[in-house]
Amino acid sequence: MTTSTTATTAPQQSEGRTRFYQVGSFAVGNRLLPEVRSLQSSRERNNTLTSGHRACQGCGEALGARYVLDAATAAAEQAGGSLVTVNATGCLEVFSSPYPESAWRLPWLHSLFGNAPAVATGVAAGLRAKGRDDIRVVAQGGDGGTVDIGFGCLSGMFERGDDVLYVCYDNQAYMNTGVQRSGATPPAVRTATTQAVGDAPGNVFGQGKDVPRIAMAHEIPYVATATVADLHDLERKVAYAMSLHGPRYIHVFVPCPLGWGSKSSHTVRIARLAVESGLFPVFEAEHGEVTGVSPIRRQVPVEDYLVLQRRYAHLFRPTRDEQTIARIQAIADRNIRRYGLLGHPDAVPVLNDEVTGAASTLGARADLNDAPKED
């Protein structure tokens, strides 16, 4: 994939400069090329999670789930089969299934908060017993359901080699219950149970479960991370995961405007900044070995990512907390070293970034000024 500043359709003109619909995506125009067109751009998409559900505006989890399940359904159908899904308790479950309505257009089962991987194991075992190897199983949950309360079941599912694709939508806290800290909440983040008060405001440093790496330690066939900033990449990973059997794990970074205190319109941008800063490494691994990374095209300081979210506001107001910002930067730098995210020769410099609003210091800081200031 290369960055393109030309498009096959007439670009919008604004103040004499070219502006594109997918501002800052590094992928302008790609959605127009048939061979790389996303499934979502097709009228044939499944709409497994259809409109009318009750997610907040700009919900990254809703966006991610729709892409994941449409891609998984398409992959299953291409192989002549079909899909069922198991959902943990959490925002995704609650906003999609208020009785007597349902936003699901595929067979969907919600049992409990902490048992989605085990229920999926049961679904897979039941289907195998019934000789239905054409029906594939996807389980999904939030980060709390996955890394905390459902973790034992997840590890058991990995270890047994059950034929389930498990997708974690990581919005870095318990959102459904009102934004409390989870085992995936990053350091310094303000949540309802790690408040921005006292000597060390927000979540403590040194905690947080890196479940993709723990999944890799189980040496399962496939582990991947992805974000809602690169939906092509997400679709591709889901499709690839569906071509494999056994336990597979995809960890999707999904900003949550409500919990993060970010603008609904910034969901995709924040996800991109998480990647471009190195805070959320995007990679894939097979049988415990990293097989590919999404290189950072142009590194941005973590600050660009932090300033767009009120959950980090205490790092900037009333005074800048240089020390904490530096510690977060160190986490990003370590990720960059660990996965070799920089220095890839195919990384192409971004043109016009100020204008496109691409991940640039300037573009992000401009947003700080009009970000909502009250908690």
Added chain:
Amino acid sequence: MLREIEGSKAVAAAVAACRPDVVCAYPISPQTHIVEELSRLVKVGELDSEYVNVESEFAAQSVAIGASAVGARAYTATASQGLLFMAEAVYNASGLGLPIVMTVANRAIGAPINIWNDQSDTMSQRESGWLQLFAADNQEAADLHVQAFRIAEELSLPVMVCMDGFVLTHGVERVDVPEQEQVDAFLPPFQPVQSLDPKDPVTIGAMVGPEAFTEVRYLAHRKQQAALEVVDRVGREFAAAFGRQSGGLLHAYRTEGAETIVVALGSVTGTLKDAVDTLRDDGVPVGLVALTSFRPFPEAAMARALAGAGRVVSLERAFSLGRGGIVEEDLRRVLWNRAGEVALTTVAAGLGGRDITAASLVEVLRRADRGELAPLEFLDLDEATVAAHLAAVGPRTEGAAS
């Protein structure tokens, strides 16, 4: 086929004859021999089933839930701490209307930890929405599993078969193990009411708010009441097909002319029959009601069985701390319109595996017949130990088990 066999193995053979599609296993005494035997049967190819070794009882029930939701016949077994560990999923299975069958090898709940038999574990799940059938002996334990799958699938509700840990699970006795052909004739293949089918996508486990939750609960209540007829009928059909009485709602033993009737669940009913015989020989008019279907509770059948009694003794292998009998509460409802005429008392017995001897039962029933029982008594309580302890630490006996 008549065999001299351990209770657990008889149960495993009966379960295997029911052809479960998925068996979920996590070990806890005294349930282990059942799932061990099933694993062997699967390994040697005698049972064609997905055998899933899970990482906890919570997962065991969850795997059963997933399997049942795609129309697979699902089975698991547990006891005691394991049942509590899976409790959230226990309620979920019944709420979702999934006809899972589970053996509970009844065992005490800690602390203090104790692996031996009482019925505190299943009693803690009495409001879970599962049917709870109690086996009097190993023959009934084996037979109840065959009936349980029939009942569960007919009602689309899960069924717990409760058998006393060690007393039954590890007891070797003569059991007529249900034959495969007989079971096949009795138990049709599982036809789920609703399942996850890509051809007809359904949303199972939706969120229900105040506008409909009461109705959902009320309908579940009606379904439990309707289950009484099914439990009773399947018991009779079983008797017709297999030529022996097992299951049903309850068994009355020598209740004709009985002034005092003792109500009990599980294996103690065998010893109680002997005690009743002894007392009857002495001219003491006592009888026994062995309660098989504790949930749903057969109020009408129980009222009929107790109709002639002036004294009812609820003999329980569990009790409600600080209050008293558990089954007693159900019996009180049965007897409410005879409240002035019938003396209802509770005897807590056999807690944490304490032997219940025939001699103790005979003695307590004699006293019952003479109207000497206190509202709540503990069989064979060592009064001296209790008195010494109370004298040392006073009535607030924290850390009593030193």
